[in-house]
Amino acid sequence: MAKQRHRLNSKRSPRGVSLALAMLALLPGCGALAPRPTSIDQRLATLPQEGLGLAGPVTIRWNEHLVPWIEAGSDTDLAYALGLVHGHLRGGQIALLRMVARGRLSEMAGPLARDYDHALRILDFAHAAPEIERRWPPETRAFMTAFLAGLNRVTLEGPRPPEFGLLGLRPEPFTTTDLLAIGRLAGTDVNWLSYFSLLAERGKPGFAAAWRRTLEAGANMTPPAPREANLPGLLAGLSRAGSNAVAVAPTHSASGAAMLASDPHLGLSLPNLWLLVGMRSPSFHAVGMMVPGLPIIGLGRNPDVAWGGTNLRAASSDLFDVSRLPPGAFTESEATIRQRFWFPTTRRVRMTPQGPVLTDASVVPGRPGEALALRWAGQEPADEITSLLHAARARNGAEFRASFASFAVSPQNFLYADRGGTIGRLTAAILPSRTGFPAEGPVLDATNPAATAPWARLLHAGDLPALENPPDGVLASANENPDLWARQPPPVGYFFSDGDRVARLRALLLARPKLTPEDLAMLQRDTLAPKAAVLAKGLLAHLDALPGGPPEPALLAALRGWDGDYAADSRAALVFELILARLLPTLLPEGRSGRGPETGWNFITTFLLRDLDALPEARRTELLRRALTEAAPLAGRYRSWGDVHRLRAAHWLVNLPVLGRAFVLGDMPVGGSRETPMKTGHGLVGGPHEVSFGSMARYVSDLGDPDSNWFTLFGGQDGWLGSAAFADQIPLWREGRSIRLPLRPATVAAEFPRVTVLRP
Structure with a gap:
C-alpha cells in the first residue's frame, strides 16, 4: 500500500502520521493501519479450495487485476462459487454494508452512532425480507441458498479482513435477510436526501416560495460534503443515485451491430461499490458488474443482450403527517442497540399504515409535536433478485423487458441492446399511481383519503414508459425527467438531473455517422457542460x-x-x-x-x-x-480547475476520527463537474475541495463481438487492504483504459491465465 500512496501522490501531515502510529500500540487490528503488501498469488492462495459445498469441481480463471471468470457445471455450483468470491474479495465491505443496513453502526462506533442506528432501525431495510423470501420461485431460492453458503464458508473459515480488529467486528454468518437488507439499502430513494433538507426548512419564512421554485427547477439536493455527519451523508454514497447510459443502433455503429455503454455514479470511496465478474453455467453465460453481497449482475452482457442503466430519480416514497391518526393506528416495538465501549440502549420504533414514524429519530428534522411517517416502495415484497437473474439469461430485448415485472427499488431506467439490432429503454420501478404532486410541500396528510389513495394501486414496469428503436438510432439516459423522452408519462418524481448531461450525450452520439467502442469510451470521459x-x-x-x-x-x-469544458487544466x-x-x-x-x-x-x-x-x-x-x-x-x-477540484482515493475507513488520514492513498486533479458526462459532483467552490461522488465505473459493449466488453473501476477488485489489486485500476480510470471481459472460452483462457479449481 505504501507504493500505492507514492504513485497517487498522497499528501499526509507528519502530525497525522505520528498520531496514527502512536495509536498502533493501543488498538487491535493494527494490520489495517499498516497493511502488508500482498500479491495476487498470495491473495489467491488464501481462497478456500477444498471440501466445499459443491456438486462438482468449479474452475475460476483470474486476470492480472484479480477479476474472476467462473465456469461451473451447475447453476447452484456457480452461485456457491460467486458467494465464495464475493466473500474473499469484499468480505469486509459486505460486513460493513450489513451493519449499515441492519442499523448496527454502534457496535463499531459506540454511542456516537446510536441515533443513526435508531433512524436505520426505523427505516428497516429488512422489513419486506420474510415475504420476499416466501415468494421466491424455486430457482431463485436455490441460487440464493447456494450463494449464501459460499459467502458464509469464506466468512467463517477464510482469513479475517484487516479492518475487523479496528472496528471490533468478528466473523458472523450472513442470512438471506441480511442480503435482502443490503439490496434494499442499495435501493435507497435518492429523494430522501432532498426531503431531509426541505424538512429542516418547513415553517420558516419563505418556505412556500422556495418550494414552488424547487418544483419548477426539479432540483435535487447538493451532495453532502465528504465525511458530513448526518443521515443523508451516510446514505448518499451507498444509494444508486446517478449514472449515464447510452445505446446505439446498428445503423450508427461501425461494426454494424448494436452497442451499449453505461457508467454508474456513486460514492467515490474504496473499495468500489461494484465487483467485476465473468461466469458460465448451464443457464448463465455473462460478464458484468455485481453489487458485493448480491448474486446479480446490475450492468453487463451475455451473448445476446447487453444492458446498463441510470437512476430514474422517481419518488418511490411519500412523507405523511400521522400526528392526527388515532392511537390504534400505531404499533410500537423496542429496538435494542448494542454499543461498543458502552452498555446497550433501547429506542422506540412505531409503525403506521403509512409506514414507520421517521421523526422519532432525533437525526431527522421535524416540527415539535409532529410525527412524520415514510411510505416507501422498498417496504413492498418486490423481487429485484429474480428480475435481474432473469435479465442475465435474456436472449433478446423482449425477454429482457419481461424480466422486470417485480422490480421495485431503486427505480431505474434500463437501456438494452440485443444481437438482433434492437435497442430500447424501459422503466423498472414500483410506484404509487399518483395524479400529481402537492403544491404546498412534500408532506401529505395521512387522514386525507385522496393523499393515501395512490398507494392502493401500484404501478409496475409494464405501466411505465418504454421506448424501442427510436428513429435517430440512439438512446441516452442521465437521470433526466421522463417528460424529455416519453409521451405523457405518469407523474413519477419531483427531482431530476438537469437536462444538460443527456443533451451533451445525444450531441456526441449524433456527431459521428459510425460510432466505435472507443467513441463511447471517450464519451464517458467528456467534461463539457x-x-x-x-x-x-x-x-x-x-x-x-x-x-x-x-x-x-x-x-x-x-x-x-x-x-463550458471543465477539463482539469481549464x-x-x-x-x-x-x-x-x-x-x-x-x-x-x-x-x-x-x-x-x-x-x-x-x-x-x-x-x-x-x-x-x-x-x-x-x-x-x-x-x-x-x-x-x-x-x-x-x-x-x-x-486551473484541477488545482482546486481534487479526487481523493481513500478507503472508507477514512471516516474514522483521528485515524482516518491513515487510509488516504492520495488525491489528484480531476476534470468534470456537477452535470458533465464524466460527473464529479461538488457544491459551491471557495477553494480546494474533495470530489466524493461521481463517475466511479465504466462499461462498453459491442454486440458484434462477444469479446468486445470493456470495464474499469475507480479503485480495484480487491477490498483487502494492502492487496496489489486494491487500487490498481485507478491509473486505468484516469488514462481512459479498460479491462476486457470476453465471452469466448478461448479468449478467456488466454487473458485469464491464473487457474483455481474449487473441489467438493
Missing part, C-alpha cells in the same frame, strides 16, 4: 454592462469564448466557479443556508440569470462588483 457556457456568457453580458466596465478585466478574459472553469460561489449566496432569500437545493445545478441554470435580471440595477451592480472583487484573490492563488 453546455449550460455552463450559456451561464458564463450571460454573466459576462451583465458584467460588461456595468457602469465604467467590469472590475478585474484580466480575470474575465479567461471566460470569454469558454465552451482556467475558465475555475474562474466561473469562483465567481458563482461569491454571487449565488447573495441572491438567496434571507435565512437560506446555501446547502439546500438552491445551490444545485438545476436551480443555478433555472434561476441565476433570471434572478439577476429581476434585481434593481443598483443592487445588481453592487452584487456583481462584489462577487468579482472577492473572487479575484482566490483566482490568483490557483491556475
Whole structure:
C-alpha cells in the first residue's frame, strides 16, 4: 500500500502520521493501519479450495487485476462459487454494508452512532425480507441458498479482513435477510436526501416560495460534503443515485451491430461499490458488474443482450403527517442497540399504515409535536433478485423487458441492446399511481383519503414508459425527467438531473455517422457542460454592462469564448466557479443556508440569470462588483480547475476520527463537474475541495463481438487492504483504459491465465 500512496501522490501531515502510529500500540487490528503488501498469488492462495459445498469441481480463471471468470457445471455450483468470491474479495465491505443496513453502526462506533442506528432501525431495510423470501420461485431460492453458503464458508473459515480488529467486528454468518437488507439499502430513494433538507426548512419564512421554485427547477439536493455527519451523508454514497447510459443502433455503429455503454455514479470511496465478474453455467453465460453481497449482475452482457442503466430519480416514497391518526393506528416495538465501549440502549420504533414514524429519530428534522411517517416502495415484497437473474439469461430485448415485472427499488431506467439490432429503454420501478404532486410541500396528510389513495394501486414496469428503436438510432439516459423522452408519462418524481448531461450525450452520439467502442469510451470521459457556457456568457453580458466596465478585466478574459469544458487544466472553469460561489449566496432569500437545493445545478441554470435580471440595477451592480472583487484573490492563488477540484482515493475507513488520514492513498486533479458526462459532483467552490461522488465505473459493449466488453473501476477488485489489486485500476480510470471481459472460452483462457479449481 505504501507504493500505492507514492504513485497517487498522497499528501499526509507528519502530525497525522505520528498520531496514527502512536495509536498502533493501543488498538487491535493494527494490520489495517499498516497493511502488508500482498500479491495476487498470495491473495489467491488464501481462497478456500477444498471440501466445499459443491456438486462438482468449479474452475475460476483470474486476470492480472484479480477479476474472476467462473465456469461451473451447475447453476447452484456457480452461485456457491460467486458467494465464495464475493466473500474473499469484499468480505469486509459486505460486513460493513450489513451493519449499515441492519442499523448496527454502534457496535463499531459506540454511542456516537446510536441515533443513526435508531433512524436505520426505523427505516428497516429488512422489513419486506420474510415475504420476499416466501415468494421466491424455486430457482431463485436455490441460487440464493447456494450463494449464501459460499459467502458464509469464506466468512467463517477464510482469513479475517484487516479492518475487523479496528472496528471490533468478528466473523458472523450472513442470512438471506441480511442480503435482502443490503439490496434494499442499495435501493435507497435518492429523494430522501432532498426531503431531509426541505424538512429542516418547513415553517420558516419563505418556505412556500422556495418550494414552488424547487418544483419548477426539479432540483435535487447538493451532495453532502465528504465525511458530513448526518443521515443523508451516510446514505448518499451507498444509494444508486446517478449514472449515464447510452445505446446505439446498428445503423450508427461501425461494426454494424448494436452497442451499449453505461457508467454508474456513486460514492467515490474504496473499495468500489461494484465487483467485476465473468461466469458460465448451464443457464448463465455473462460478464458484468455485481453489487458485493448480491448474486446479480446490475450492468453487463451475455451473448445476446447487453444492458446498463441510470437512476430514474422517481419518488418511490411519500412523507405523511400521522400526528392526527388515532392511537390504534400505531404499533410500537423496542429496538435494542448494542454499543461498543458502552452498555446497550433501547429506542422506540412505531409503525403506521403509512409506514414507520421517521421523526422519532432525533437525526431527522421535524416540527415539535409532529410525527412524520415514510411510505416507501422498498417496504413492498418486490423481487429485484429474480428480475435481474432473469435479465442475465435474456436472449433478446423482449425477454429482457419481461424480466422486470417485480422490480421495485431503486427505480431505474434500463437501456438494452440485443444481437438482433434492437435497442430500447424501459422503466423498472414500483410506484404509487399518483395524479400529481402537492403544491404546498412534500408532506401529505395521512387522514386525507385522496393523499393515501395512490398507494392502493401500484404501478409496475409494464405501466411505465418504454421506448424501442427510436428513429435517430440512439438512446441516452442521465437521470433526466421522463417528460424529455416519453409521451405523457405518469407523474413519477419531483427531482431530476438537469437536462444538460443527456443533451451533451445525444450531441456526441449524433456527431459521428459510425460510432466505435472507443467513441463511447471517450464519451464517458467528456467534461463539457453546455449550460455552463450559456451561464458564463450571460454573466459576462451583465458584467460588461456595468457602469465604467467590469472590475478585474484580466480575470474575465479567461471566460470569454469558454465552451463550458471543465477539463482539469481549464482556467475558465475555475474562474466561473469562483465567481458563482461569491454571487449565488447573495441572491438567496434571507435565512437560506446555501446547502439546500438552491445551490444545485438545476436551480443555478433555472434561476441565476433570471434572478439577476429581476434585481434593481443598483443592487445588481453592487452584487456583481462584489462577487468579482472577492473572487479575484482566490483566482490568483490557483491556475486551473484541477488545482482546486481534487479526487481523493481513500478507503472508507477514512471516516474514522483521528485515524482516518491513515487510509488516504492520495488525491489528484480531476476534470468534470456537477452535470458533465464524466460527473464529479461538488457544491459551491471557495477553494480546494474533495470530489466524493461521481463517475466511479465504466462499461462498453459491442454486440458484434462477444469479446468486445470493456470495464474499469475507480479503485480495484480487491477490498483487502494492502492487496496489489486494491487500487490498481485507478491509473486505468484516469488514462481512459479498460479491462476486457470476453465471452469466448478461448479468449478467456488466454487473458485469464491464473487457474483455481474449487473441489467438493
